[in-house]
Amino acid sequence: MKLTINRDILINAISLVAKAADKHHRIGPILANIKFVLTQDVLTLVASDLEVELTATVNLPAGACVEAGETTLPAEKLFVICKTLSDEMVSLDANESRCLVVGGKAKYTLKTLPAQDFPSIGAPNINTWLQILRTTLFDLISHTRFAMATQDVRHYLTGMLFEINGDKLTAVATDGHRLAVAHRALESSYDERRVIMPGKAVGELERLLGEIAKNSQDEPVSLGFDEEFMQVSLAFSDDSEYRGMQVGMVARLIEGRFPDYRRVLPSGHDKVAVFNKEEMGEVLRRLSILVSKDAPGVLFHFAQADTVKVSVNNREQDAAEENLAVSYQGEPLEVSFNEAYLRAVLRVLDGDIRIEMTEAVKPALIYQVGDEMNHQYVVMPMRV
Known part of the structure; x- marks a missing residue:
């Protein structure tokens, strides 16, 4: 894999996904890496801890892709290296075991791990899609997230309940000592549905929605759910600092019976x-x-x-x-x-x-x- 890319574009793409990486190696060292998939026109970055998976897609100008391929690179080290480089352009030249990172007069060699060994969170089979404005979803989360439990044997309390009921979406969070409930009207009506989104996914979605709100106009977001996963795809406008990037998130839903907030x-x-x-x-x-x-x-x-x-x-x-x-x-x-x-x-x-x-x-x-x-x-x- 050989790539020449604008340093700021690469930094922004890494920053969109890096927080999903498993920095503590709880599952395996490869999940502390970001997976790079390079084609002639598109660079895709994937980070995951097998509970939350973030994907950033970057449209490349002509000549950026020198040699298509794929690899994985350590997320934290690569981000810090790119931040310290002073040259406008960065080149990545990766083989099966090493990647040469060059920016101006600086050269770094990083160990790679095979992209084929990078595990996937799974393939959602979405059966419920929900349309909601970005700012509306952001406000819904920001008004309730603080009440989620951080550690609890009742694992469902470490997530946020999303309840769809006709033309209303309700978000609920509780740690057993306090409860936060927020309602928002939807433009369309949907079948009744209750899902529990894990706390890390809630935090990452709020972060991404906040970034998009600063850089793009308010547009609808599609939230998808099946029995096991939630999925969302977000796009930045071409005039933002993210220059037309797209970011997607897949998160594994929490199993369990969330308390009936109406009785509380x-x-x-x-x-x-x-x-x-x-x-x-x-x-x-x-x-x-x-x-x-x-x-x-x-x-x-x-x-x-x-x-x-x-x-x-x-x-x-x-x-x-x-x-x-x-x-x-x-x-x-x-x-x-x-x-x-x-x-x-x-x-x-x-x-x-x-x-x-x-x-x-x-x-x-x-x-x-x-x-x-x-x-x-x-x-x-x-x-x-």
């Missing part, structure tokens, strides 16, 4: 507090100085209609309190919330924030005033 959403609250988001966020930020991993709670003492006392005490016997403006209705209540959980909700909402509660030990419902049909958040109080 509380109702029948008799205590309601409405805050200004910015003011509440500033109070929590200041009090967080004394919050620790062992004592993450912030205590809210609701006793007046227009003011709530917010306080924190840690195990070193440090203490702090502030009065925060609020519009409160209901009997007096003392309730403690995980400070980080509250701030995570505030980061994805705007304007006035409404918290509905019943008792100090029962879940609270949080949403943005006037936006309760699109986003709902549930946070479990902490025992005082």
Whole structure:
């Protein structure tokens, strides 16, 4: 395989897929590599950990392909090398065991592994295709992803539920202590479907959608599902820094029964507090100085209609309190919330924030005033 390519184009293509590579060699050293497939007109890069597979396709100008072929190269080393090269053009000359990387006066020799040994995640047989605008899908993920569990024996909690119901798509994430739900309307109606997308795939899809949003106009995205996989293909416009590249993702869905989020959403609250988001966020930020991993709670003492006392005490016997403006209705209540959980909700909402509660030990419902049909958040109080 012999290739001469613009350095920036190669860097961008590598950056699109490299995060899918298995850098910890959990499955085998070849999955720490990127697979290169070179034809006369197209360069394809593939990275995978057999749970998520990313593919970037680059259309080549005439003369870029010197000799068609395929190989695999270490993802991290190649990316760092290309970033350090100062010349505009980079050449790759690979044989069965080595690849010579040349840029200007610099030369690097990297070990290759056979492309035929690079495993495939599988071949999806998509039976459900969903059309949704890029920005809509990005917002749906960004409003819920933070509530996913990072490590849990209930592996389905480390992913995100996508529920298709007619002309509505719902994303749900929970770690058992908090719940995030977001709804978006679809332009067409689809059969009912529930799939659990793994956390890494959710993060990579959000990243790719964010990159495209910065470089291309808002266009529909096709999401495909079968019983085992999800698949998406995204394209950059010709005037973006990615110069007409395409990127695809295949991810293995998580098996399991996701909790019924409708049963988790509380109702029948008799205590309601409405805050200004910015003011509440500033109070929590200041009090967080004394919050620790062992004592993450912030205590809210609701006793007046227009003011709530917010306080924190840690195990070193440090203490702090502030009065925060609020519009409160209901009997007096003392309730403690995980400070980080509250701030995570505030980061994805705007304007006035409404918290509905019943008792100090029962879940609270949080949403943005006037936006309760699109986003709902549930946070479990902490025992005082």
